[in-house]
Amino acid sequence: MNPVSRILLGLVSGVVLSVLLLEGLLWLLPTFNGIFAADPDPSWPVEHLLPTERYTYSTSWNFRNVRHGAINDMGYVAPFEYRTNHAFAAVLGDSYAQALMIRYDDSVAGQLASLSSSDPSQVLNFGYSGNALPDYLGLGPLVRERFHPDWVVVFIGDGDFVEGFETAAGHFRWNDDDPGSVELVPDQTERSALIKIMRHDALLRYLRSNLRFTVRGMFHSEPAAATDSPKQSCADVLEARDRERITRYVEQLPGAFGVPAGKVIFLRDSEALRKGLYGTDSSGRNDCSQSRDSQALELLVAEAQRAGMNVVDSLPLFRSHYATTGERVDSSPTDWHWNETGHKIAAAAIHKLMVSR
Amino acid sequence: MLFTSGQFLFAFLPIALAVFFLTARVAGPRVAAAWLALASVYFYGSWRPEYIALLLASIAVNYLFGYLLQTLPAEHRSRRKALLAAAIAANLITLSYYKYANFLAGSVDALLDTHLATFDIVLPIGISFFTFTQIAYLVDSYAGKVLERNPIHYALFVTYFPHLISGPVLHHAEMMPQFGRLKTYVPELKNLALGMAFVALGMTKKVLIADSAAPVANEVFGTDPGLLSMATAWRGTLAYTLQIYFDFSGYSDMAVGLSLLFGVRLPYNFNSPYKARNIIDFWRRWHITLSRFLRDYLYVPLGGNRLGSGRRYANLVITMLLGGLWHGASWTFVVWGGLHGVYLMINHGWRHLREGMPREDVGAAASGLSKVRAAASTLLTLGAVIIAWTFFRADSVSRAVHLIRAMFTPGVGTQSGADAVEFAWILAGFGVALFFRNSQELIDGSVDRALVRMSSQSGRDVVMGAAIGASLVIVTMLAFISASRGVTEFIYFNF
Numbered sequence: 001m002n003p004v005s006r007i008l009l010g011l012v013s014g015v016v017l018s019v020l021l022l023e024g025l026l027w028l029l030p031t032f033n034g035i036f037a038a039d040p041d042p043s044w045p046v047e048h049l050l051p052t053e054r055y056t057y058s059t060s061w062n063f064r065n066v067r068h069g070a071i072n073d074m075g076y077v078a079p080f081e082y083r084t085n086h087a088f089a090a091v092l093g094d095s096y097a098q099a100l101m102i103r104y105d106d107s108v109a110g111q112l113a114s115l116s117s118s119d120p121s122q123v124l125n126f127g128y129s130g131n132a133l134p135d136y137l138g139l140g141p142l143v144r145e146r147f148h149p150d151w152v153v154v155f156i157g158d159g160d161f162v163e164g165f166e167t168a169a170g171h172f173r174w175n176d177d178d179p180g181s182v183e184l185v186p187d188q189t190e191r192s193a194l195i196k197i198m199r200h201d202a203l204l205r206y207l208r209s210n211l212r213f214t215v216r217g218m219f220h221s222e223p224a225a226a227t228d229s230p231k232q233s234c235a236d237v238l239e240a241r242d243r244e245r246i247t248r249y250v251e252q253l254p255g256a257f258g259v260p261a262g263k264v265i266f267l268r269d270s271e272a273l274r275k276g277l278y279g280t281d282s283s284g285r286n287d288c289s290q291s292r293d294s295q296a297l298e299l300l301v302a303e304a305q306r307a308g309m310n311v312v313d314s315l316p317l318f319r320s321h322y323a324t325t326g327e328r329v330d331s332s333p334t335d336w337h338w339n340e341t342g343h344k345i346a347a348a349a350i351h352k353l354m355v356s357r
Numbered sequence: 358m359l360f361t362s363g364q365f366l367f368a369f370l371p372i373a374l375a376v377f378f379l380t381a382r383v384a385g386p387r388v389a390a391a392w393l394a395l396a397s398v399y400f401y402g403s404w405r406p407e408y409i410a411l412l413l414a415s416i417a418v419n420y421l422f423g424y425l426l427q428t429l430p431a432e433h434r435s436r437r438k439a440l441l442a443a444a445i446a447a448n449l450i451t452l453s454y455y456k457y458a459n460f461l462a463g464s465v466d467a468l469l470d471t472h473l474a475t476f477d478i479v480l481p482i483g484i485s486f487f488t489f490t491q492i493a494y495l496v497d498s499y500a501g502k503v504l505e506r507n508p509i510h511y512a513l514f515v516t517y518f519p520h521l522i523s524g525p526v527l528h529h530a531e532m533m534p535q536f537g538r539l540k541t542y543v544p545e546l547k548n549l550a551l552g553m554a555f556v557a558l559g560m561t562k563k564v565l566i567a568d569s570a571a572p573v574a575n576e577v578f579g580t581d582p583g584l585l586s587m588a589t590a591w592r593g594t595l596a597y598t599l600q601i602y603f604d605f606s607g608y609s610d611m612a613v614g615l616s617l618l619f620g621v622r623l624p625y626n627f628n629s630p631y632k633a634r635n636i637i638d639f640w641r642r643w644h645i646t647l648s649r650f651l652r653d654y655l656y657v658p659l660g661g662n663r664l665g666s667g668r669r670y671a672n673l674v675i676t677m678l679l680g681g682l683w684h685g686a687s688w689t690f691v692v693w694g695g696l697h698g699v700y701l702m703i704n705h706g707w708r709h710l711r712e713g714m715p716r717e718d719v720g721a722a723a724s725g726l727s728k729v730r731a732a733a734s735t736l737l738t739l740g741a742v743i744i745a746w747t748f749f750r751a752d753s754v755s756r757a758v759h760l761i762r763a764m765f766t767p768g769v770g771t772q773s774g775a776d777a778v779e780f781a782w783i784l785a786g787f788g789v790a791l792f793f794r795n796s797q798e799l800i801d802g803s804v805d806r807a808l809v810r811m812s813s814q815s816g817r818d819v820v821m822g823a824a825i826g827a828s829l830v831i832v833t834m835l836a837f838i839s840a841s842r843g844v845t846e847f848i849y850f851n852f
Contacts, residue, residue, distance in 0.1 A: 006815055007546060010822020017823070018830035061838040062569070211841035218363035218840045333572070 019203065026202035030058045030066040032209035035100065036199055038075050040170070040187040046139060047170025047187055048075030048128065057100045059335060061211060065101055076128070079104050080121045087147040088113070088122035090257065092136045093155025096269065096337060097127025106340040108153070108267070111347035116354065124149070130171065132163035133300075134182035137249060138172030140256025152257045153350060157269045161242075161296035179241045180248035238295040246296055250303040261308040262357060265350055268301055269314045270294070271336045277315075277322050278332065310357075312349045314342075321345055358403040359846065360611045361560060361839040366832060369400060373518075374618055381542035389542050390509045393619065397518035401483070404522075408481040411451075416515050418447065419491040420508060426498035427506060441499040445492055452488045455480055460686030483522045485683055487515055489650055494529045496654060503529065510536040519616040523608055523849035525626045525646035532621070541620040547808065548617050550821040553828035554800045555614025560835045562607030566786055568845050570600040573779065578750055582759030590763035592779065597750045598743050599786040601848055602631060605644070608847045610796045625797050631742070631790040634734040636700040637708075639742060651680050670705070674698035684749070689757060693749040700741055735791070 001009070034055030038048050049071045057067040070079045077098050091097050091109040099107035105114070109125035116123075124147055126139060136154050143149060164174045170187035198204050207213040254261045272294075301311050318329045321341070329342035338346070358365045373396040381389035402409040422444035429437050453461075455478055462473040494511075497503050514532045515521075535541055577585070577593020585593075609626035616623045626645050633639035640648050656676040662669040674695065681694015744761060751757035763769050794802070804824075811817045839845070 001815065003815075003818055006818040007822040010819035010824075011826040011829075013819070014823035014826020014828075015830055016826075018827040022830070022834065061841060207837060211837050213837055213841065218836065219368075333576075 023201070023203045026206050030056050030063050031202050031206045032056060032058055033202075033205055034071070035209070037170070037191070039190050041075075044074065044142065045170070045184060045186070046128075046135065046142070046172070047130070047168070049077070051075040055100075058210060059101070063210070064334065065331065067101060067103065069100070069104055076125055077104065078109070078125050082121070082124050082147065084122060084124075085146065085148060087124050087149040088116060088118045089124070089151035089153055090143050090147060090149040091123065091125045091127060091153045091155075092131070092139060092143075093127045093153075093267075094131045094157065094160070095127070095129035096157060097125060097131075097155045098129055099125075099127065099337075099343065100129075101331065101335060101337050102340050102343060106343055108155075108343050108347045108350065111344060112153070112351060115347060115351040127155070130163075130168060132160045132166075132171070133249065134164040134172035134174055137253055137256055138182045138184060140253065140258075144256065144258040149257060149259065151263050151265065151354060152254075152259055153265045153267060154253075155267045155269065156297060156300065158271050158297075159293055161246075161300070162293040174245055179244040180252070238292055238299065242292065242296055243299060246299045247303055250300065250307050250309070254307075254309070262310070264304070264309040265353060266301065266304055266309060266311045267314060267346055267350065268297070268311055269338075269346075270297075273315055274318060274330065274336070275332075277319055278328065310353050312346065312353060314346055314349075317345050317349055318342065358400055360608065360615070361563060361836060363836055363840060364403075365400075366836050369396070369403075370615070370618075372396075373400075377619060378542070378544045386539060386542045387509060390513050390536055394509060394513040394516050397513070397516035397521060400518040401516065401521055404482050405479070411481055411484075412487065412516065415448075415451065415487060415491065416512050419444065419495060419515075420506075420511050422447075423494055423498040423503065423511075424506060426495065427501075427503055431501075437499060441495060444495045448488050448492055448495075452484060454478070455484055457682075457686045464688075486524050486526060487521065489654075489683075490515060490527050490529070493526075493650060493654055497529065505529075505533045505537060507533070507537065517616070517621075519612040519619075520623060523605075523612075523847055524644075525609060525612065525624055526650045527623070527646065528649075531624060535621045543620070545620060546818065546821050548620050550808075550824045550828075551800055551805065552614045552617030553825050553832070554804060555610050555617060555796060557614075557828040557831040557835070558796050558800065559607045559610025559612075559614060560832055560839075562603040562610065563847070564607075564835045564839045566789070567600045567602075567604035567607055568839070568842060570596040570603070570783070570786065571845065573783075574600050574750065578752070578756075578760070582756055582763065585760060585763040586769060587763060587765070587767050590760050592783070594743055594747050594750075594760065594764060595783050595787070598631075598739075598746050599783060599790070601746060601749070602627075602790060603786070604848045606796070608849060613796075627795065628797070629790070629795045631739055631787070632735060633738050634731060635738055636697065636704045636741065639738055640697075640701070647680070647683075651676050655679060666705075666709070670702045673701045673705070677701065688754050689748045689751055692754055692757070693745050696741075696745045696748065700745075 034050075034053040035057065036050045036053075038050045041048075051071060051073045053071045055069055055071055055077075057065070057069070059065055069077060072078045072081050074082050076082070077100060089109075089112055091112070097108065099109075104110045104125075107125065109123050109127070110120065113120040113123040124143075126143065128135075133156070143152075164172075164182075167173060167185050169185050169189060172182040172184050175181040175183045254264050257264070301313075305311055321327065321329060327341055329338055329345060330336050331339050358369060360366075373393070376396075377389050377393050380392050398409060398412070401412055422440065425440055426437060426444070429440065431437075458476045458478060462475055465471055466473045494503065494514075510533045511529075513536055514527065514529055517527075517532070520527055573596035574593050577589055578597065580589070580593075606627040613623045613625065624646055628642040628645065630639055630642035633642050656672055659672040659675060660668055661672060664672075675698075677694045677698030678691060679694070681690040681692070681697070684690045684693070747760050747764075748754065748757045751760060808817060808821065811820065
């Protein structure tokens, strides 16, 4: 064998052995696992997770905040199946409601069941990462038809209005032609066999989910915080059609779930404003209080209250808690999602409101 | 472009390396050296292109001054002296303008309330490094010590990308001959294997340890000092002590490794400094090339230890004060340098006192005692270094004083300290710094010796190929991890 062949043999062996070693190591460590989008399902056409899975959640390169949990047979994060045809409450929202980063029992959904002394399986969590306002309206009839909830709790946070214009498959979006309606972007993509096999690869899962690897990020040498572009300009203004969208959204939402307006609770949060609580903006994102999105959400809150719906504003509750205890309500600065304390405070406020009604 | 970024590792470096060796083979070493200088200028410009002109002008002017100093006959002593003074002044004025103008204006303003306007100046990256290396070249040109004056090699010596931004502070005599050597331009498997191992080890230090300690240090040093509890204050200072060592020594390892890929040896910059038994020892182990520069071009010309002990102590303090100021235009760096100057004075004084004392007995008991004494000396030295780092890192002297006060005052502040896991990580980091062998001991020592011991050349080729392959995987993974957090700068980029 000539020297070049020997070197190449060594090189390839070194690469293969190191990759195998890494793969083995990541199998042993709590690498993100079991949280994958399901194939399209005509009976539940919105995007949901691969059903009936045990999952491991962890973030960052060093496996911070390891959580293990279950995904039920409908593809939602819950340690039980949704079998009831008369639920006490349906909880809707994005990753905040999905709450992968805490134990299920500590989430708003879990705590509501506990506080209201109902069977845990009477509070159904439809939280799903990436959901926005149109998703909640679109999910309404599906939830009503199967589960007939008494109460509907909807998380709303930064970006929920403008993200409704995106075209993610399996999600509802604002209808461009009719401001009063939402439309489903059909998910017709069957995940290929290769993708399903790759989901078993610990190294790929680590790169994709723990490190959130992207080629663009790899070739972006500036510190991430300094170059993150805001999703919108602060100069954006709310257009007449936006106002119409919000107004009609509020009108339709209770009916979509088959509940009276007084049984709808909006849980309002703002990551941007929460940063102000701690006197820091560690993410460096250019959030602005008067963006098109924040104006739309403000209008939504005002319209909802006018229509007799309930709004729990988390910010004053969090501010008061931080001022008295010095304890943060989220895992900032590494993760701005609420921690157990944030969920507990929100759940207590919602429960108090339910009782008063 | 940072050493840990994808742009550098997966685009700039492979292209620069491949073209360097290809050009050397096809067009000869001079063209390859020119290519490497050009690539280095591009590397520098990728940060702020507007400062390329400053770098090139600095190289041209200094080369010209150096050429005149080398060629002017020795009998024109006063003219040569004036020329050297003018050249050094030009360098120091440029450095002062970019680095110290606002500091001076601010200090004068604070003293005299003059309301001087501040300047809108962005510090050119690496200016302290390329100014110092060139001053050394000028001084040696004056002293007749410069033997090589190939302009391409000079430009490459200054711009050479592995050291341009954050050192090591190179000496022309150890670099320019390597650029003139034909062997440098032929790729060598062993250099590639050892170079990649240095890069992988340096990146591990930076990405896994320094960048993990950084958020803890940033949080504590950014907190209102009045809120700091004793545990929090220790948490922040210990985290920063780890961060700065692993950040800078990681960078230096990467620089040594990257340069070795091109067949060029850079001097080591660290030798397990936290294992030092005293401050004199610490400065022989920490930022070795800067210590060497300060000794040869500042301490010795000031008189060193040749003018009596009083003058020696004064020289030590002056050298360390200026060394502190070299790091940055702030009173915190002056205090840091001053503290180390005082530490050195005490250390030399203590050593002087001990010289007159009788020697201890030898034997098992004495050996046990000397181990305890050695451990105590190391801890005391580390403690002194940690206190000084507080000034180095803090935004202001008063904030550093508050923090140090919190470190030694039980019951102050309202913030809770670190959890046990975090402290365990910090202690583990110190374990690595205090008890593990350092990069050069591992790679140039153990690994190199193992390769030499291998009797079969074919086996050696396979093993070195495998080492390169494994290092590539490690470096790639570390680049992914670094990108996942948003690539962070090396601390010494600011100097």
